Amino acid sequence: MKEKTLNEMIKELELGESIELSSIPNIDLYMDQVITLFENKLTHTKRNKEDKLLTKTMINNYTKDKLLMPATKKKYTKEHIILMILLYELKHILTIGDIKELFRMIIKDDTVDAKKLTSIYQIYLNCKVKAIETFETSVDKTTQTLTEEISKMDLSEDTKIQNMLLAIILTEKATYYKRLAEKIIDEKIK
DSSP states (O other): OOOOOOOHHHTTTTTOOOOOGGGSOSSSSEEEHHHHHHHHHOOOOOOOOTTOSSSHHHHHHHTTTEEEEOOOEEEEEEHHHHHHHHHHHHTTTTTTTHHHHHHHTTEEEEOOOHHHHHHHHHHHHHHHHHHHHHHHHHHHHHOOOOOOOOHHOOTTHHHHHHHHHHHEEEEEHHHHHHHHHHHHIIIIII
């Protein structure tokens, strides 16, 4: 069996897939409808098929933690959905406390400035496209450097070791970005 290339693996991640503003309904949704929207639009982000993207318990806990405004008559607005999308993306890396600090800038007294939030989300989507291009280039450069270093140590034939090293290096790079994000939150936002 032919081994997948990194470019094929990156393509399978579907990093460019997002919930565009135009895909978020302009009508308020019940909790089950919000969960269905996430399952339909973000299922490609699951590591395992049985993983849950969003549950009723998560939404209720996010509301209790003041990461979301309370629903109005059990319905969630476009702004709720945008916040849940951002929360979903951020919680993979940041703590709930850090996300709360970020959201505190846009949620005040259980309300949110819809225009500002929409602008923030659109900028996020635009920058995400460019970040994906940078990511692909960075992975290529990392792989080149790794290949050069491996050839110096006579490990060129051991693909499992090569893949282990690549996973370690990519994790290290992710840690750099995480630590910088935390520093920005601690020193520029709090």
